[in-house]
Amino acid sequence: MEKTSSPTPGTGSSAYLNALTVEIEKKLQRALASPTQRRNLLQELFADNALEVDDRARGIIFSREEDAISPVEDDADGQLCFFNLLADYYVRVPESGKQILHLILQLWSQSFASHIFFLLFHKWLFEAQLDNTEVLLRFSSALVQGATNVFWIDIQTNTRRFQSLFQYLLDEVALAPMRLNKIPVQAQRELFLLLSRFTLFYNSVDKHESFLKQFPVFLNAFLVGGPADFFVIEVADQLQKLKVEPVLLHYLSHIKVLQGGIIRHFPKSKCLTLN
Template structure:
């Protein structure tokens, strides 16, 4: 390491108790920790844990601002570490597990679903796997928990659009129910999630796509529950009327254009 880098690292160690230090460490030394040989297990555990914690914090900064300033860091940890056993095995097993859980929460946000299959194959073994399930179960649980924490509407809509890649994934019944419950919580107005209309529709689309069985009873039950929120009736009626008018207008336009095309075709013939 260059002398200037060593001075920065020494300063970080002195300020280790400060909350912002892990952010700086993750951004500056995320490659260094996998390129050097640290013989002290305690130091390695401290540095690697700080890397995962700092990466989590900066990823949340991107979430809150709906930006992807730290996408390069995410891609490095995913493609160059998680999918590369030679680098991954340089950090303790517990930190490997924490890293995979963190990457699971943000893989949709950073548009890396094309790596999902390889990512799940590299998932480390967890001590409670016999209770939770396989790598897919751990992944879906983290995604469901992440959805519950999201408060930025564009980010939440992005997750709900990306989550459809989970179709066909083999999950335990408890995991499947957990995901279904999570999505269902976004389909009704009011607490505890207070989703917007766009989020509710996106959640319904994802729920019906992933769990087509029982979708009609779900919609009927949801309709009855909507009656519990009378303050939403005016907006619901207005949205229904506007949607109906748009549908009628589009139908009329299609009829007019198709008739016009037929007239032009007859004239040309």
């Protein structure tokens, strides 16, 4: 995101977030116009939105003016990033994100497009009223793809910068039927498989019982088994892909607790061993 003239303390948080939105639009337009620089520009834009909000920006955004927004809860590492603020802004003021969505759609197949969509619109998707089933499925699939890519960045760096995003998808979507049912069943299945792969990494084992009870029905369940079986298959597959030793050890340290819970609550599960 290019540096902009930050509004003076009298202009309010909405003006500040709108200025950031304008800069995002400009960078997306530059990416559209410059095929050779497209990947770099989108990667930069993703990195910009993942930055932690500095003290100066906090002072403007959380001022005591009438239009100042309420402070967003920091994630587990005490970080408040620009995507946290912008995601809430696009829910509160949906019109402000329309041009960004339009530009992202034109860059849909490009690297980092799904990353950016996920960061900025992971809340909007579950609050907006989208009647077009095809568009809704497209956005839902992009959300899962973007989430997968973003969470793997945390895996590869053994950090949890994006933990607040995982917690939103788990607590506010997967465990909240009213939001979950806003996306097609196919997307619900993809979302639950995604969350299964990262539950151990983001230290959410204590919620696995509630999570498994909300699992959508899979068409091949008669061959594979129940929710616990799908969960175990995804975790086992994830273990085979892990290359960062501390992350692998983190997964393994949670598995015994996880197995005990699955066996106790889902005794008829077909595949209960994580090899």
